[in-house]
Amino acid sequence: MLEYKISEADHCRQLQGFLNVILPAATPSYVRKLVTSGHAQVNGHPAASSKILRLDDVVALKESGKTKALLGPARPVLEILFEDSWIVVFNKPQGLPMHRAAEVYDRNLVEQGSCFLNRRDGGNGKLRPVNRLDRGTSGAVILAKSSTAAGMFGRKLKEEGLDKLYLAVVDGNLQGEGAITVPLEGKEAETRYKVIFNGSRQSLLAVYPITGRMHQIRLHCKAIGHPVCGDRRYGGLTCSGLEGHALHSFRTSFSHPATGEAITIFAPLPEGFLRVLKGIARDDYCSVLQTLSSLP
Numbered sequence: 001m002l003e004y005k006i007s008e009a010d011h012c013r014q015l016q017g018f019l020n021v022i023l024p025a026a027t028p029s030y031v032r033k034l035v036t037s038g039h040a041q042v043n044g045h046p047a048a049s050s051k052i053l054r055l056d057d058v059v060a061l062k063e064s065g066k067t068k069a070l071l072g073p074a075r076p077v078l079e080i081l082f083e084d085s086w087i088v089v090f091n092k093p094q095g096l097p098m099h100r101a102a103e104v105y106d107r108n109l110v111e112q113g114s115c116f117l118n119r120r121d122g123g124n125g126k127l128r129p130v131n132r133l134d135r136g137t138s139g140a141v142i143l144a145k146s147s148t149a150a151g152m153f154g155r156k157l158k159e160e161g162l163d164k165l166y167l168a169v170v171d172g173n174l175q176g177e178g179a180i181t182v183p184l185e186g187k188e189a190e191t192r193y194k195v196i197f198n199g200s201r202q203s204l205l206a207v208y209p210i211t212g213r214m215h216q217i218r219l220h221c222k223a224i225g226h227p228v229c230g231d232r233r234y235g236g237l238t239c240s241g242l243e244g245h246a247l248h249s250f251r252t253s254f255s256h257p258a259t260g261e262a263i264t265i266f267a268p269l270p271e272g273f274l275r276v277l278k279g280i281a282r283d284d285y286c287s288v289l290q291t292l293s294s295l296p
Contacts, residue, residue: 002067006057012250012293013081013268015042016049017091018059020080024072025120028083034061052266054293055286078109078116081140082265086149086258087130088117089142091267095243097135113143130154131162134215136231136244139166140252140267149258156257163253165295166207166217167196167269169246169276170226171237174203180220184213191220196295197288199280202229204288206295217247229276242272250292 010018019031019040031049033039038046039062042053053059061067082089090113092098097108114127128150130142144150177194190210197204203226207217215234221227222234229246230239239246253264269277269292281288 015051017081024076139249165251169229
């Protein structure tokens with residue numbers, strides 16, 4: 001058996017997503033087969049694809065010629081968190097735009113994701129965004145594999161939205177929990193938050209956007225005097241080591257319009273965000289990480 005001990009880079013990654021990281025050339029059907037056959041286990045037991053991995057868990061993978069051939073020499077630049085025949089969900093890095101931008105013409109999620117899947121599957125398809133994140137924000141982004149899937153998921157999103165949990169590091173010492181209801185774009189807007197950890201200069205929040213206005217979380221954090229760390233556009237202080245700002249789309253839930261299945265996808269924190277968190281929490285860093293896996 002091939003064994004892998006879960007580190008902070010994979011804390012809160014689900015089993016399917018972890019297999020996608022270590023086997024980047026594997027198709028979704030092969031990954032599913034590894035799980036359903038029990039050839040991928042967590043702490044010595046078979047587990048579902050949606051199993052949330054935690055710090056120091058051990059993933060064991062049955063060794064075979066095909067599996068060894070699919071092992072990647074390094075972690076892929078784009079991490080696939082979830083994939084089926086309809087959609088693929090990437091863990092978008094900070095600093096990567098969704099579409100072409102003048103200053104980074106050859107770097108964007110849609111084109112890089114399309115090229116990655118085409119190389120793997122021998123196709124020439126184009127991915128279509130179902131939801132979007134700002135360039136400086138990291139985390140889960142859903143892309144449809146066809147115009148049909150894009151239409152189905154687009155209608156679902158318009159009717160029901162996505163149930164999302166963000167993690168944010170904000171400037172200042174914020175206490176407790178609350179709701180921010182400052183109108184945006186002349187429309188009602190609501191963001192709820194709960195403080196997970198606070199330091200003398202920065203605080204870590206769990207953020208639940210109830211509505212979906214442009215830059216809602218960033219603007220609402222600014223409105224209460226605690227802008228997102230690194231968000232220079234809205235008054236955030238410089239955050240060393242980040243390509244963007246300390247805002248991460250951590251958990252996304254939705255009802256799959258094609259299968260009816262309730263889907264929840266976790267996006268583990270990127271390296272830069274983890275460094276910022278370590279600087280805030282210091283001796284409490286590991287306990288803060290463990291808290292993330294049990295957030296409501």
